[in-house]
Amino acid sequence: MASVTMIVNGKEVTANVDPRTLLAQFLREHLHLTGTHVGCDTSQCGACVVHVDGRSIKSCTTLAVACDGASVTTIEGIGTPDHLHPMQAAFRENHGLQCGFCTPGMIMSAIDIVNRKGHQLDEHTIREELEGNICRCTGYHNIVKAVAAGAQAMAGK
């Protein structure tokens, strides 16, 4: 077992884990933060995207022990039903989700895109940048609209 300490959604957590525990497992099974999903276990689908020290990573292929000392933000850490993050609100307002399974990863990736590329995002940029997140329901049409709208809304946050 290995001891790991990290800040998750602003709170410090310490746990003893099997060294092979993945960050996604640690979040879901140890911390019961089940908003982070595992869709493929090979870094392809992006349902598991979280932010580690402000950058988006795929938590299904990151060891929890590799995040020792890091600050981790999950979908549960960016907004609540009463105080949605502008990107969360944009996904709802633009019908950017159907089954909702890929959505947490989509939203976390979208916020990361805005952090890197700014608030005025054209369709081509959004589509290229979402390459690491798979959605099977929406055909991406409304996700693209949601990301563009969310990016603009984040400017006024």
Added chain:
Amino acid sequence: MSSTTGIGASVLRKEDIRFITGKGQYTDDVNRQGQAHAYFLRSPHAHATIKKLDISAAKKAPGVLDVLTGDDLAHDKVGGLICGWMIHNKDGSPMKAGAHPALAQGKVRYVGDHVAVIIAETYSQAKDAAEKIVVDYGVLPAVVDMNTASKGPAIHDVASDNVVYDWHLGDKAATEAAFKNAKHVTKIDLVNNRLIPNAMEPRAAVGDYDAGTEVFTLYTTSQNPHVARLVLSAFIGIAPEHKLRVIAPDVGGGFGSKIFIYAEETVCVWASKRVGRPVKWTADRTEAFLSDAHGRDHITHAELALDDKGKILAFRVKTKANLGAYLSTFSSCVPTYLYAPLLSGQYDIPAIYVEVEGIYTTTAPVDAYRGAGRPEATFVVERVMEVAARELGMDPATFRRKNFVKSFPHQTPVIMCYDTGNYTASLDLALEMADYKNFGKRKKESAKNGKLRGIGFSAYIEACGIAPSAAVGSLGAGVGLWESAEVRVNPVGTVEVLTGSHSHGQGHETTFAQLVSDRLGIDINSVAIVHGDTDKVQFGMGTYGSRSGSVGMSAISKALDKVIAKGKKVASYALEASEKDIEFKDGRFSVAGTDKSLAFGEVALQAYIAHKFTGAELEPGLKEGAFYDPTNFTFPSGVHICEVEIDPDTGVTSIEKWTAVDDFGNVINPMIVEGQVHGGIAQGIGQALMEGAHYDKDGQLVTASYMDYTMPRADNLPSFQIGMTNTPCTTNPLGLKGCGEAGAIASPPAVINAITDAIGHENIAMPATPQAVWMAIQASGSKIAAE
């Protein structure tokens, strides 16, 4: 009710809040006290006998609670998985269905078949212990190619030639006669490529047996929890229905693949009693690729007979359909009754004859995937229509228009009776939106840049609203396909609707509430939709075949009628008026011609306090249920137009413009309907350009991860132009036709028709990858590129 939340309004989804905040509850999010974890040892061989299976070392491995095999299933008299639709051969004999044990009994039949299950304290321990199981396989030749499958070896003893059925539909003699009179015959050979559904949530199950009450509870990723309970109870024999609760919580997409009752949930619920602990299993993605039911996989030869003016005289089709190694729950009906009756398309075709052979292969079972038979039919019809138009030198839109069904109802030669439609209206709108008249200019512009531009049509029809129970029963279905609803009005006037439909992305919590809000005149936030739990909802048939609107909401509509009728009785006592004078409008019960009225909530309260009437006069309470059995299928239709530009140097196809015009009848929520269309188109484009399941000659699935199976991603797709026409369905109370599968049905032929138009010859198979397109261009000669 206000037009902002009623029928026809693009109401934002009520269910979204939990999904965007990470508070959805999917099956893998369910954790039961004392839960153990299951790992399935799967066959690495496509076809083998199990000569020896030694689980002794695995049983002693750290954390292992038990290792169970097919012998244990047999010992506990757990039945095999079933196929719920009987198909008969041409000679009237029944199809040949081999046994389908949840864990192998002496033989494995595809890579990924279930050999044993290891149940341990943790998933990692179960997985580690699997390596200690020793299996001595007697490897047999794989059977992968449908064309040579009859040479064997036999996959099931009951089908020595690996043919499940040899089925037909239509009038052979009339078709043959019409072909004799034909002035032109268009012939085409097609492969409908095998697909893997890939809902983003992998399948999962948690079985939990309560020894105190002897009740099994199964949490599972299901589109139809009541059907799962029915099958697990009546056929597999886990427990009688009143001792088996099935819960399908939030489900992350289905597309058909979560209709079926699989080995894994069967084993988890059974094993929870064996080990005395809740048992959880969640597929990893490769397991999903290997063991989820696949879709499509047809080989077809089709011939269209035409007169000298371009009118269709007859159509004959011969199809081989791959059904995989076992018959999955509804597999047998997909290439038969969900396929052949759609081969008339939108066209007036006097005679049709279809032959379908269902074939066993040593591959994963093949069953319904978004559209289920109807995309396969549409691909055949719309490819042959396009090719025929080109051979006749006719404009493809004009050729279609000439052959459209124009009067309704229209009885086709293949079972279906189309109740209504206006195919010309959809075509006209699509042509305008696609700016068809200027296509030639755009093609020249592309040519100047060294690019090939093409345009492709698809005028699809589908049969949805599945299905009239007596009709499907006469065709071999083992179940009725009605839907149920219960409307429970609370004393304060809030409403719970219990529905047998299941939402796994479709937005029922919103659209169903819109209907209730509209009809009862109450706030949409006063309505809750309850689904997915057999202990809450009495019965239901679930969600597939675009049935939840036309069948599920019709059941709700019927129950609402009863609520209003009862409300009128209650109001008549409360308002001291004759029942026949009570009117209900905009959420108020009023006495005609007076200013006396009560709001819906006030009448609900009166129904429950029961002070204004006696028990001899009226039952207290306000709760009504209904079963709705449709009287016909519904027939959504439309025209999709795809415009592509191809780089002849690389073979890369770029979709420049997508126009979709659909006739879904009345629409409850346009935002949600358009979203369904977008998603369907994306899956169809995926089939046409990228996706393809591939087994090698040894039966190994070589496309078993997202690194090998190409999923459509955001940068592969365009945005879509969506238009709608509306001829309301005449056979259900809301005029709904269904929209869930249309995009996936319409789009593959539109893409391939556009590509073949661009490259100037017809021989291209799906997926039309850059390599395939480049090779097709080379084969057709470089002249096109140089034009």
